[in-house]
Amino acid sequence: MMVRPPCCEKIGVKKGPWTPEEDIILVSYIQEHGPGNWRSVPTTTGLMRCSKSCRLRWTNYLRPGIKRGNFNDHEEKMIIHLQALLGNRWAAIASYLPERTDNDIKNYWNTHLRKKLKKINQTGDENEVEENSIPQVKGQWERRLQTDIHMAKQALCEALSLDKPTPILAENQTSPYASNTENIARLLEKWMKKPENSVETTNSGNSIMVVTGSGSREGGQNTIACKQKDQAFDSLVSFNSLNSDCSQSVSVEEKNFLAMDSCFFQYQSKPNQETQDPLMFMENWPFDDEAAQCNEDLMNVSMEENTPGLF
DNA sequence: AATACTAGCAACCGCCAGATG
DNA sequence: ACATCTGGCGGTTGCTAGTAT
Numbered sequence: 001m002m003v004r005p006p007c008c009e010k011i012g013v014k015k016g017p018w019t020p021e022e023d024i025i026l027v028s029y030i031q032e033h034g035p036g037n038w039r040s041v042p043t044t045t046g047l048m049r050c051s052k053s054c055r056l057r058w059t060n061y062l063r064p065g066i067k068r069g070n071f072n073d074h075e076e077k078m079i080i081h082l083q084a085l086l087g088n089r090w091a092a093i094a095s096y097l098p099e100r101t102d103n104d105i106k107n108y109w110n111t112h113l114r115k116k117l118k119k120i121n122q123t124g125d126e127n128e129v130e131e132n133s134i135p136q137v138k139g140q141w142e143r144r145l146q147t148d149i150h151m152a153k154q155a156l157c158e159a160l161s162l163d164k165p166t167p168i169l170a171e172n173q174t175s176p177y178a179s180n181t182e183n184i185a186r187l188l189e190k191w192m193k194k195p196e197n198s199v200e201t202t203n204s205g206n207s208i209m210v211v212t213g214s215g216s217r218e219g220g221q222n223t224i225a226c227k228q229k230d231q232a233f234d235s236l237v238s239f240n241s242l243n244s245d246c247s248q249s250v251s252v253e254e255k256n257f258l259a260m261d262s263c264f265f266q267y268q269s270k271p272n273q274e275t276q277d278p279l280m281f282m283e284n285w286p287f288d289d290e291a292a293q294c295n296e297d298l299m300n301v302s303m304e305e306n307t308p309g310l311f
Numbered sequence: 312a313a314t315a316c317t318a319g320c321a322a323c324c325g326c327c328a329g330a331t332g
Numbered sequence: 333a334c335a336t337c338t339g340g341c342g343g344t345t346g347c348t349a350g351t352a353t
Contacts, residue, residue: 091341
């Protein structure tokens with residue numbers, strides 16, 4: 001069988017955790033060109049990263065609107081319910097949780113919820129309930145159909161929203177992307193303070209930690225990234241300064257990154273589903289207790305049924 | 312204090328499907 | 333119709349930090 005060639009040359013491609021420098025270069029690139037055409041990202045930016053790696057870094061971390069860690073009860077319920085409905089279709093599940101990435105949900109499921117459910121099933125039901133207790137009555141086509149409706153709805157919303165003006169956050173409105181902008185802000189702040197060649201990052205929970213000192217695993221590998229670092233940062237700074245008067249009730253730091261958010265917003269793959277969504281009812285139907293009778297079949301696949309004693 | 316073990320998570324890998332020439 | 337390219341998805345791996353011994 002013909003083996004598919006790798007998406008990019010393996011030689012010289014850097015792997016492992018991303019550095020703040022790389023993040024900034026990538027963000028800077030996307031700020032200018034928008035997400036997409038990932039193939040050209042490494043060549044254009046000089047990042048020694050696979051195009052896939054760049055895309056993943058953006059979608060899972062740098063993209064505005066991402067909330068990380070601290071899943072609340074509602075989100076947990078949603079995930080459990082959706083997982084029962086859809087199976088391990090994490091991207092589909094993530095489409096119901098606009099602030100979460102599929103990777104994050106997948107990780108949360110694998111590390112927390114799966115164990116939790118297993119435990120409950122073991123203690124609560126002697127009849128060895130299957131880990132993924134999807135009622136067999138519900139064919140996969142139903143689940144797929146439900147997801148496809150959602151996907152189609154999303155696509156339609158995106159298409160319809162193309163002409164909409166970029167939403168501008170009201171003065172006192174809290175950015176839904178606060179966690180993301182704060183992360184980048186913190187990153188930049190510390191990065192600016194740090195002495196050269198002494199930075200290493202690791203993402204932890206909701207913040208990006210910058211660890212100074214020796215012993216960096218990345219040591220000496222960021223030559224190209226470093227060359228572009230200043231340029232990229234200048235670009236960001238100048239961009240932010242153009243937008244810095246858009247809000248007066250927030251800190252300078254927040255202001256700058258809110259401005260960045262408003263720019264990135266137009267590139268978002270996930271529309272803000274809380275606003276102006278004419279098809280909202282389709283979005284909510286699996287969860288809406290007041291939903292029409294035709295939804296009841298799927299509604300019967302209730303969380304309580306699948307996960308007795310969890311809530 | 313040192314070592315072993317475990318959990319959490321970021322990132323990679325391989326497969327697949329749609330787009331394009 | 334076919335081959336190739338590209339992006340998306342889900343499964344898995346490997347690193348790190350925290351905890352137990």
